[in-house]
Amino acid sequence: MLEQLPSLIALQQHDIAVDELSEKAKQFDPLIQKKTKALDALRADLKSAKDKLSGNTLKKKELEGEVESKQALVKKHQGELNSLKSNDAYKAMLGEIENAKNAVREAEDKILVVMEAIDAGDREYKEREKKFKTDEAALKAEIQKIEQEKAAAADLAAKRKQERDAYAATLPANVVSQYDAIRKKRGGLAIVPMVNNSCAGCHMQLPPHRVNEVKKAKVAVMCESCNRILYLPPEPTNAVPANNAGTAKDAAAPTGSAS
Incomplete structure (x- = not known):
C-alpha cells in the first residue's frame, strides 16, 4: 500500500470534495421545508377566512329556513282559528301564533347580525386572498430558486463522484x-x-x-x-534553511545610518 499512498491521499481529496458538495446539497432541504411551511401557513390562513365566511353563509340559510318555517306555521294557525269551537282553544292558538311570530322576529334579527358578519368576512377574505396571491408567488419563486441551487449542487456532487470513481478505478x-x-x-x-x-x-x-x-x-x-x-507531511516550503538563517536575518534587519 505504501507506493499507493500519494494516490490514496489524492483519492481522499476527491472524497472530501464529494462529501462537502453532497452536504451542501442537503443544506438546501431545511430552507425548502421552511418556505413550504410558510406557504402552507398562508393557505391555512386563507382557508380559515373562507371557512368562517362559509359558516356564516350556511348559518344565514338555516335562519332563513327557520323564518320560512315559522311564517308557514303562523299562516297555518291563522287559518285554523275559525275552526276552533272553544274559547280556550282559540286563546291557545293565538299564543302559538304569537310565539311563532316572536321566533320569526328573533331569527330575522339574527339574520341581520349574520349578514353583517358575512359582509365583514367577505371583505376580510378578499383582502387575505389578495395578499395570499402576492405572498404565494414570492414564496414559490424562492422555493424554485432554492430547488435549482440544490439541483446544481447535487449535479456538481454527482460529477465529482464520477471523477472520483474514475480515479479510483486506476488504483489496485x-x-x-x-x-x-x-x-x-x-x-x-x-x-x-x-x-x-x-x-x-x-x-x-x-x-x-x-x-x-x-x-x-x-x-x-x-x-x-x-x-x-x-x-509524514512535507516540510513547509517557506522554511528558511539553517545555513541561510544568518543571511535571512541580515536581510530582514533594518539598515542604520553610520554615526
Missing part, C-alpha cells in the same frame, strides 16, 4: 477497498498526517517506534488507536 482494487473500509469507519478520513508525533485523526500520541516507521516511510503505518493510515 484491494487497496481502494481497504481505504474505503477505513474511511467508512472513521468519519470520512482514512489517511491522516502525523503532527508533533501524534495522529492527526484521533490526536493520540504515537509510540516512538511508530514515529520512526512513519518517518522512514518504508512500510504503510497504521495508527494503533484509530487504525487510520499515517503519513
Whole structure:
C-alpha cells in the first residue's frame, strides 16, 4: 500500500470534495421545508377566512329556513282559528301564533347580525386572498430558486463522484477497498498526517517506534488507536534553511545610518 499512498491521499481529496458538495446539497432541504411551511401557513390562513365566511353563509340559510318555517306555521294557525269551537282553544292558538311570530322576529334579527358578519368576512377574505396571491408567488419563486441551487449542487456532487470513481478505478482494487473500509469507519478520513508525533485523526500520541516507521516511510503505518493510515507531511516550503538563517536575518534587519 505504501507506493499507493500519494494516490490514496489524492483519492481522499476527491472524497472530501464529494462529501462537502453532497452536504451542501442537503443544506438546501431545511430552507425548502421552511418556505413550504410558510406557504402552507398562508393557505391555512386563507382557508380559515373562507371557512368562517362559509359558516356564516350556511348559518344565514338555516335562519332563513327557520323564518320560512315559522311564517308557514303562523299562516297555518291563522287559518285554523275559525275552526276552533272553544274559547280556550282559540286563546291557545293565538299564543302559538304569537310565539311563532316572536321566533320569526328573533331569527330575522339574527339574520341581520349574520349578514353583517358575512359582509365583514367577505371583505376580510378578499383582502387575505389578495395578499395570499402576492405572498404565494414570492414564496414559490424562492422555493424554485432554492430547488435549482440544490439541483446544481447535487449535479456538481454527482460529477465529482464520477471523477472520483474514475480515479479510483486506476488504483489496485484491494487497496481502494481497504481505504474505503477505513474511511467508512472513521468519519470520512482514512489517511491522516502525523503532527508533533501524534495522529492527526484521533490526536493520540504515537509510540516512538511508530514515529520512526512513519518517518522512514518504508512500510504503510497504521495508527494503533484509530487504525487510520499515517503519513509524514512535507516540510513547509517557506522554511528558511539553517545555513541561510544568518543571511535571512541580515536581510530582514533594518539598515542604520553610520554615526
